[in-house]
Amino acid sequence: MAGTRASKSASGRRAYRRIVAKFGTNLLTSGTDQLDTETMAGLVRQVAALHGREIEVIVVTSGSIAAGRHRLGGSAGATSASRRKGTASRQVLASVGQSHLMHIYDGLFAEHGLVAAQTLLTRRDLADRVGYLNARNTLLQLLDLGAVPVVNENDAVALDEIEEVRIGDNDSLSALVTNLVDADLLVIATDTGGLYTADPRRQPDAELISCVEKITTEIESLADDSATRHGVGGMITKLQAAKLATAGGADVVIAGGHEPELLERLIAGESVGTIFPATTDRLESRKRWMLAGLAARGKIVVDAGAANALISRGKSLLPAGAREVSGRFDRGDTVSICDEEGRRFAIGITNYSREDAAQILGVRSDRIAKLLGHEYGAELVHRNNLVLV
Secondary structure, three states: OOOOOHHHHHOOOOOOOOEEEOHHHHHHOOOOOOOHHHHHHHHHHHHHHHHHHOEEEEEEOHHHHHHHHHHOOOOOOHHHHHOOOOHHHHHHHHHHHHHHHHHHHHOOOOOOOEEEEEEEEEEHHHHHHHHHHHHHHHHHHHHHHOOOOEEEOOOOOOOOOOOOOOOOHHHHHHHHHHHOOOOEEEEEEEEEOOOOOOOOOOOOOOOOOOOOOOOOOHHHOOOOOOOOOOOOOHHHHHHHHHHHHHHOOOOEEEEOOOOOHHHHHHHOOOOEEEEOOOOOOOOOOOHHHHHHHHOEEEEEEHHHHHHHHHHHHHOEEEEHHHEEEEOOOOOEEEEEEEOOOEEEEEEEEEOOOOHHHOOOOOHHHHHHHHHHOOOOOOOOOOEEEEEEE
16 A cells, blocks of 8 residues: 655656646645735745746645635625625635635745746536646646646636536646646645555554555545545545546645655655555547546446456447436537446546437347447447547
């Protein structure tokens, strides 16, 4: 389960030239009710130091809601809004806080001669292939211009009730951005030191796990999925982000954001926190978009034999191995592929609509044309249009 970072470095760990650094709410507020500008200044200083070494950095930041809560805390209307727990309250707080948050970042980066470029994203922006490419091009052009993109979810318009709009937490957003821009490394800087054998806040003798080669159910069981004091996600969302980013070809580190010179030490190959090495070589852009799973319109459940063929032997998904379809999808849409226990293990672009797929479940490919009256290929999902998660 655990390993060492040193052996990986000794074997020739790749140099990181583009990284995504995610700063969570509890880190930026130091566990208080307002932004800690001293902590933010230290993080910005580290980003600037890497920039000076021609290492590109994209910041994914939380903190807009916390900033809004603080800014509005003195008025009676704000107090009433802060007490509401619905989405509308979060939108109001984010609307006020986002400008304050960016004002602080803008000033701190300006002290180092750098320009902070606000980028607000929603699930809808990344689910659409054209929107995905537009977001990618914008971020890459900002990097080319020497700016530091500061990315946040657009909480002012993203609703929990509208699944197609909201990403949900900035851990997931940081992994999506990592794949979006072909980053080499994702650093999730948090208020804990990494992944431990138990919650160190409750069990002082818990041990830090320095390296996780694969995120298994055993590893996931170590995560405390309770929400943090002011943030949205806990360790489980960070593991989910690590799984997504490593599957896209990036290394991931979860480490304490208050560690001195954290980013520079990681770039130098020092072991800090928990590293999750990339589980695959760099994927092409289309497959990274598929891997995000944001555009999935439906689900195909397959039997154990088909799952094994896809995972272990690199095969296409044939109708014979499919057992169930759900959702609304047409030919050319992205679908989730799950085993019989409901675990999603792949994403793919289907050759057939839901209605057609339902008619050819479990049949041999040579019977497709007879059953449907037409044929778009022998596969439900071709291997070239499939990516494992």
